[in-house]
Amino acid sequence: xxxxxxxxxxxxxxxxxxxxxxxxxxxxxxxxxxxxxxxxxxxxxxxxxxxxxxxxxxxxxxxxxxxxxxxxxxxxxxxxxxxxxxxxxxxxxxxxxxxxxxxxxxxxxxxxxxxxxxxxxxxxxxxxxxxxxxxxxxxxxxxxxxxxxxxxxxxxxxxxxxxxxxxxxxxxxxxxxxxxxxxxxxxxxxxxxxxxxxxxxxxxxxxxxxxxxxxxxxxxxxxxxxxxxxxxxxxxxxxxxxxxxxxxxxxxxxxxxxxxxxxxxxxxxxxxxxxxxxxxxxxxxxxxxxxxxxxxxxxxxxxxxxxxxxxxxxxxxxxxxxxx
Numbered sequence: 001x002x003x004x005x006x007x008x009x010x011x012x013x014x015x016x017x018x019x020x021x022x023x024x025x026x027x028x029x030x031x032x033x034x035x036x037x038x039x040x041x042x043x044x045x046x047x048x049x050x051x052x053x054x055x056x057x058x059x060x061x062x063x064x065x066x067x068x069x070x071x072x073x074x075x076x077x078x079x080x081x082x083x084x085x086x087x088x089x090x091x092x093x094x095x096x097x098x099x100x101x102x103x104x105x106x107x108x109x110x111x112x113x114x115x116x117x118x119x120x121x122x123x124x125x126x127x128x129x130x131x132x133x134x135x136x137x138x139x140x141x142x143x144x145x146x147x148x149x150x151x152x153x154x155x156x157x158x159x160x161x162x163x164x165x166x167x168x169x170x171x172x173x174x175x176x177x178x179x180x181x182x183x184x185x186x187x188x189x190x191x192x193x194x195x196x197x198x199x200x201x202x203x204x205x206x207x208x209x210x211x212x213x214x215x216x217x218x219x220x221x222x223x224x225x226x227x228x229x230x231x232x233x234x235x236x237x238x239x240x241x242x243x244x245x246x247x248x249x250x251x252x253x254x255x256x257x258x259x260x261x262x263x264x265x266x267x268x269x270x271x272x273x274x275x276x277x278x279x280x281x282x283x284x285x286x287x288x289x290x291x292x293x294x295x296x297x298x299x300x301x302x303x304x305x306x307x308x309x310x311x312x313x314x315x316x317x318x319x320x321x322x323x324x
Contacts, residue, residue: 013287046085053111165196205256239264257285
């Protein structure tokens with residue numbers, strides 16, 4: 001049995017790595033029979049902002065009074081509103097007489113994106129766990145897809161060997177719909193770093209995207225049906241690399257990551273991290289909220305710990321541009 005050449009791990013997005021932060025809310029403890037009326041009352045108070053993940057009602061085992069010893073199901077804490085939106089005095093004026101004193105609770109300020117976050121945050125206050133569809137659909141690569149990644153990365157390494165000078169990066173752009181076909185069918189373009197030829201912008205990723213553009217121009221020059229032309233080509237997106245996979249021997253820099261965003265790439269796979277200038281490691285360009293496109297990114301660590309798949313390569317000379 002052939003062992004995998006790489007250990008492939010998805011690079012988490014920022015939200016998956018965030019620590020627990022809290023915000024303050026007012027709550028009131030009432031018998032469970034009063035839950036509905038308290039929720040109706042809360043509708044007349046300032047609405048909760050960015051707290052859709054918080055459950056408005058929490059069961060409690062605390063007795064209503066020393067004389068009464070109700071079960072846990074008989075008492076609940078109800079979230080009324082956020083402390084930042086109304087003073088305690090203003091809130092008390094809006095509440096009916098006879099209630100227990102209003103309390104202040106800290107609740108998670110953000111929704112949980114991972115099971116670990118959910119397990120930690122729900123201990124503070126009950127929350128819902130509905131990770132975005134994008135994250136729910138992401139699973140470990142199956143053996144066929146692992147083999148596809150390794151084939152494409154081998155081609156990228158071959159491109160890297162063609163480099164001259166210090167900037168040694170190889171890149172392949174492939175169509176995942178053809179991942180189980182022959183390499184010739186899957187590969188859209190392949191390129192290597194050519195900055196040594198005098199153009200400082202010819203990073204491997206930029207070079208490869210340029211070749212994809214050349215191929216698109218060639219395709220459109222053929223007798224393409226008008227309908228397909230109008231729909232933006234076979235992928236139907238109207239962007240150069242919509243839905244395509246990019247395989248790079250090194251983590252792209254910020255400039256190259258922006259090119260991937262503008263081209264609407266589907267996935268990025270890279271081997272060597274660039275802690276100094278990498279657009280993923282330093283700026284999470286694959287999932288930055290301010291950008292209008294995100295792409296799934298995988299870090300491919302060479303099996304057996306060989307190579308520099310988990311570390312940055314040596315820093316380039318001071319007068320050299322960051323590698324792509």
